[in-house]
Amino acid sequence: xxxxxxxxxxxxxxxxxxxxxxxxxxxxxxxxxxxxxxxxxxxxxxxxxxxxxxxxxxxxxxxxxxxxxxxxxxxxxxxxxxxxxxxxxxxxxxxxxxxxxxxxxxxxxxxxxxxxxxxxxxxxxxxxxxxxxxxxxxxxxxxxxxxxxxxxxxxxxxxxxxxxxxxxxxxxxxxxxxxxxxxxxxxxxxxxxxxxxxxxxxxxxxxxxxxxxxxxxxxxxxxxxxxxxxxxxxxxxxxxxxxxxxxxxxxxxxxxxxxxxxxxxxxxxxxxx
Amino acid sequence: xxxxxxxxxxxxxxxxxxxxxxxxxxxxxxxxxxxxxxxxxxxxxxxxxxxxxxxxxxxxxxxxxxxxxxxxxxxxxxxxxxxxxxxxxxxxxxxxxxxxxxxxxxxxxxxxxxxxxxxxxxxxxxxxxxxxxxxxxxxxxxxxxxxxxxxxxxxxxxxxxxxxxxxxxxxxxxxxxxxxxxxxxxxxxxxxxxxxxxxxxxxxxxxxxxxxxxxxxxxxxxxxxxxxxxxxxxxxxxxxxxxxxxxxxxxxxxxxxxxxxxxxxxxxxxxxxxxxxxxxxxxxxxxxxxxxxxxxxxxxxxxxxxxxxxxxxxxxxxxxxxxxxxxxxxxxxxxxxxxxxxxxxxxxxxxxxxxxxxxxxxxxxxxxxxxxxxxxxxxxxxxxxxxxxxxxxxxxxxxxxxxxxxxxxxxxxxxxxxxxxxxxxxxxxxxxxxxxxxxxxxxxxxxxxxxxxxxxxxxxxxxxxxxxxxxxxxxxxxxxxxxxxxxxxxxxxxxxxxxxxxxxxxxxxxxxxxxxxxxxxxxxxxxxxxxxxxxxxxxxxxxxxxxxxxxxxxxxxxxxxxxxxxxxxxxxxxxxxxxxxxxxxxxxxxxxxxxxxxxxxxxxxxxxxxxxxxxxxxxxxxxxxxxxxxxxxxxxxxxxxxxxxxxxxxxxxxxxxxxxxxxxxxxxxxxxxxxxxxxxxxxxxxxxxxxxxxxxxxxxxxxxx
Numbered sequence: 001x002x003x004x005x006x007x008x009x010x011x012x013x014x015x016x017x018x019x020x021x022x023x024x025x026x027x028x029x030x031x032x033x034x035x036x037x038x039x040x041x042x043x044x045x046x047x048x049x050x051x052x053x054x055x056x057x058x059x060x061x062x063x064x065x066x067x068x069x070x071x072x073x074x075x076x077x078x079x080x081x082x083x084x085x086x087x088x089x090x091x092x093x094x095x096x097x098x099x100x101x102x103x104x105x106x107x108x109x110x111x112x113x114x115x116x117x118x119x120x121x122x123x124x125x126x127x128x129x130x131x132x133x134x135x136x137x138x139x140x141x142x143x144x145x146x147x148x149x150x151x152x153x154x155x156x157x158x159x160x161x162x163x164x165x166x167x168x169x170x171x172x173x174x175x176x177x178x179x180x181x182x183x184x185x186x187x188x189x190x191x192x193x194x195x196x197x198x199x200x201x202x203x204x205x206x207x208x209x210x211x212x213x214x215x216x217x218x219x220x221x222x223x224x225x226x227x228x229x230x231x232x233x234x235x236x237x238x239x240x241x242x243x244x245x246x247x248x249x250x251x252x253x254x255x256x257x258x259x260x261x262x263x264x265x266x267x268x269x270x271x272x273x
Numbered sequence: 274x275x276x277x278x279x280x281x282x283x284x285x286x287x288x289x290x291x292x293x294x295x296x297x298x299x300x301x302x303x304x305x306x307x308x309x310x311x312x313x314x315x316x317x318x319x320x321x322x323x324x325x326x327x328x329x330x331x332x333x334x335x336x337x338x339x340x341x342x343x344x345x346x347x348x349x350x351x352x353x354x355x356x357x358x359x360x361x362x363x364x365x366x367x368x369x370x371x372x373x374x375x376x377x378x379x380x381x382x383x384x385x386x387x388x389x390x391x392x393x394x395x396x397x398x399x400x401x402x403x404x405x406x407x408x409x410x411x412x413x414x415x416x417x418x419x420x421x422x423x424x425x426x427x428x429x430x431x432x433x434x435x436x437x438x439x440x441x442x443x444x445x446x447x448x449x450x451x452x453x454x455x456x457x458x459x460x461x462x463x464x465x466x467x468x469x470x471x472x473x474x475x476x477x478x479x480x481x482x483x484x485x486x487x488x489x490x491x492x493x494x495x496x497x498x499x500x501x502x503x504x505x506x507x508x509x510x511x512x513x514x515x516x517x518x519x520x521x522x523x524x525x526x527x528x529x530x531x532x533x534x535x536x537x538x539x540x541x542x543x544x545x546x547x548x549x550x551x552x553x554x555x556x557x558x559x560x561x562x563x564x565x566x567x568x569x570x571x572x573x574x575x576x577x578x579x580x581x582x583x584x585x586x587x588x589x590x591x592x593x594x595x596x597x598x599x600x601x602x603x604x605x606x607x608x609x610x611x612x613x614x615x616x617x618x619x620x621x622x623x624x625x626x627x628x629x630x631x632x633x634x635x636x637x638x639x640x641x642x643x644x645x646x647x648x649x650x651x652x653x654x655x656x657x658x659x660x661x662x663x664x665x666x667x668x669x670x671x672x673x674x675x676x677x678x679x680x681x682x683x684x685x686x687x688x689x690x691x692x693x694x695x696x697x698x699x700x701x702x703x704x705x706x707x708x709x710x711x712x713x714x715x716x717x718x719x720x721x722x723x724x725x726x727x728x729x730x731x732x733x734x735x736x737x738x739x740x741x742x743x744x745x746x747x748x749x750x751x752x753x754x755x756x757x758x759x760x761x762x763x764x765x766x767x768x769x770x771x772x773x774x775x776x777x778x779x780x781x782x783x784x785x786x787x788x789x790x791x792x793x794x795x796x797x798x799x800x801x802x803x804x805x806x807x808x809x810x811x812x813x814x815x816x817x818x819x820x821x822x823x824x825x826x827x828x829x830x831x832x833x834x835x836x837x838x839x840x841x842x843x844x845x846x847x848x849x850x851x852x853x854x855x856x857x858x859x860x861x862x863x864x865x866x867x868x869x870x871x872x873x874x875x876x877x878x879x880x881x882x883x884x885x886x887x888x889x890x891x892x893x894x895x896x897x898x899x900x901x902x903x904x905x906x907x908x909x910x911x912x913x914x915x916x917x918x919x920x921x922x923x924x925x926x927x928x929x930x931x932x933x934x935x936x937x938x939x940x941x942x943x944x945x946x947x948x949x950x951x952x953x954x955x956x957x958x959x960x961x962x963x964x965x966x967x968x969x970x971x972x973x974x975x976x977x978x
Contacts, residue, residue, distance in 0.1 A: 062972050083884055087882065089880075095880055097975070101873045101874060105368065105369035114878075118878075
């Protein structure tokens with residue numbers, strides 16, 4: 001019996017996930033345990049195919065882990081039915097995907113108000129909240145536009161507004177800057193940081209852009225489905241500085257330093273031994 | 274028992290589920306209807322000129338009220354997305370792919386329109402044909418005629434019997450006869466119908482000229498019963514024997530002062546007119562005799578001869594001196610060759626005389642004896658002569674008459690041992706080819722309501738027809754008059770045209786049923802049975818047929834036409850269904866493509882917290898909107914196409930001088946059926962894509978490229 005502390009908003013307990021690929025069972029998550037507290041800005045990072053997205057999906061309840069438990073707001077997602085999870089999700093989780101996907105027939109304001117309408121809110125009220133959320137991401141002037149006519153950076157900010165509008169317990173962002181250039185990416189992360197710092201929003205972000213780690217107060221490093229490292233805020237800042245000094249100029253190519261991580265990996269292995 | 278309970282429980286559960294399912298769709302349709310209505314109302318306020326008017330009559334407020342009603346209909350305790358929003362979203366999705374939606378809906382509209390058009394033409398043609406064949410009321414009527422069973426008869430008793438059947442409003446008799454119509458020296462054979470006002474009401478012909486048919490003389494009732502009981506309210510039928518003295522004693526009488534009474538050789542106005550009889554001092558001796566009928570003032574009583582069924586009248590037979598009257602009104606005695614005033618046994622009508630009650634003087638004496646007794650005026654020898662000769666002649670004449678009537682009615686004259694001639698009727702000597710003339714009992718009404726077709730035949734224009742008269746002699750069918758068989762023809766009577774009925778196609782006239790009754794016709798040709806509802810007709814007919822009658826009705830023809838058109842409609846509908854099937858496939862394709870295009874959208878909606886049932890509802894909503902929309906448009910389209918066709922046909926027929934033709938007709942239930950079908954098309958074609966949308970996981974949907 002796991003006792004969930006009150007300030008722990010998300011608790012992942014020994015989550016294992018196997019995929020069946022061509023008759024072979026491939027373990028993707030090999031028992032991951034982590035806690036995220038209220039007000040955390042948590043970053044999950046790791047190489048491609050390490051299972052960080054799968055972990056995120058488990059946290060979102062979009063995928064059911066083979067074993068283990070995911071507690072969100074004190075409730076075990078793994079024991080819920082799909083509909084229960086969906087209902088749970090629409091009141092508590094705001095999601096920002098790597099790519100913005102829109103309901104093509106609706107404009108920006110309507111897209112942003114959609115999550116609240118799903119909750120049964122009247123359209124007028126939902127749009128009022130949506131406009132507020134758009135103001136937060138400084139895009140209220142674009143409310144009447146079709147989202148696909150916006151730049152990808154703007155689209156991601158609209159995505160953020162959409163996640164924000166239902167006043168979620170936790171914002172989950174799956175590589176939100178993945179398709180953005182640095183300026184747009186910085187802007188988006190800046191917004192997330194501000195939401196975290198000024199409004200105390202709990203944010204869980206998956207990224208492999210190490211530059212943004214400095215905003216995090218918690219970092220989870222996952223390799224091959226195993227949580228290899230967990231940093232706190234100070235280490236994160238330190239790490240981003242090391243990266244800066246090491247490479248001098250920050251570019252997209254430095255997003256994931258294999259050598260750096262490789263050395264770390266070895267360390268952990270050693271320590272494990 | 275337990276098992277049964279369990280079964281019941283399961284059944285109730287399934288029933289509940291099904292009810293909820295159906296209910297949810299009804300609510301969906303209601304919300305859709307209100308949504309569209311609200312949309313239309315809101316749109317209406319934005320029309321350039323009319324918009325202001327609509328705003329003036331507060332259409333916008335009505336739209337808002339409708340919106341409130343929609344939200345109320347749509348209230349959702351679960352806190353999920355509302356149906357109205359799903360409908361809104363569906364409309365928005367269709368708007369985003371305008372052309373595709375238009376083409377898809379258009380396809381369904383064409384398919385539905387094809388069905389509606391073809392089937393409406395089927396219905397319209399059926400209606401047209403039935404309208405030509407039968408009026409609406411005729412479906413509540415049946416004609417009853419004689420069946421194979423000879424025991425049944427179409428007489429008054431049968432009317433009462435049939436009337437006793439449930440659901441029958443009335444039974445109306447009709448006598449149909451061929452009548453020889455004489456007009457302007459030409460003779461035509463025309464159908465004639467002896468009817469009552471009720472019959473006319475039932476058949477409801479269109480009177481173009483003249484007055485409405487009103488029953489006249491209907492109280493007259495003919496009966497074969499030989500008692501002298503009062504039969505009708507007004508007329509009494511009395512059976513007597515012609516040429517027989519009336520069973521009253523011999524009486525004294527005298528002619529009223531200043532009166533001259535016409536006398537005839539025989540008791541028949543067609544016999545030799547002999548002159549007049551005047552008042553005399555001593556009076557005369559007389560006796561009542563049944564003779565040839567003449568117009569009597571009192572028509573309350575009708576006297577009939579038992580053998581010939583012909584009407585007879587009361588005459589007085591007496592022996593009187595004869596007078597003649599010259600042009601100045603002076604009377605002079607008629608003299609014989611000897612210069613003596615002629616005394617003769619004569620007949621006259623019992624008018625303008627004073628009869629003295631018999632004091633018993635003549636008891637036990639025959640009329641002849643009294644006359645020969647010389648108790649009357651005149652010389653005995655002469656009177657004896659007179660008696661012998663005159664009685665002989667008169668009886669000889671009577672014999673002639675007997676021979677005449679014997680010929681007329683197929684009897685023969687036979688002599689008995691004492692040399693008296695008698696008319697003998699035998700069944701074997703009936704010559705069916707011999708025409709027998711029958712006279713009317715009393716006076717006929719003589720009013721005819723003729724069809725325009727008959728007028729045409731007579732060469733009279735409709736307007737001039739009223740008041741024109743023609744002579745009619747009815748050809749009475751065998752067995753119509755009881756007791757007489759063979760070829761029967763009525764005596765000639767005059768008919769006046771009282772009304773004109775709009776019917777160009779056939780030649781006939783209606784007359785008062787009483788006229789036929791006065792011919793002695795007691796069995797009718799047909800009954801018209803009026804039933805309270807057309808649904809009860811077949812049941813009533815079965816019961817009447819059970820009595821041994823034959824029934825026929827326009828409903829039979831109509832039923833045949835209906836079954837024919839049912840087949841035709843089925844074929845037409847099948848043809849239309851092909852079009853609809855093609856359109857449905859098109860719609861299915863559209864929905865499937867639309868799902869594929871929007872898979873990632875489905876993913877994001879699901880990840881944002883849209884339940885899979887809501888996603889599937891969204892897709893179903895879209896396809897059902899397209900289906901119903903196509904259905905409504907198709908109805909309008911098919912209806913319009915039918916009306917255009919009707920217009921074209923009408924203009925052609927108008928050009929040719931005929932009336933309007935509307936060959937399309939859409940019954941209400943068919944409208945609902947079509948809407949239901951289009952709704953089902955929407956559901957079926959949307960079912961697969963919506964199922965896919967429901968089943969696809971959010972993650973897979975998001976990853977879909």
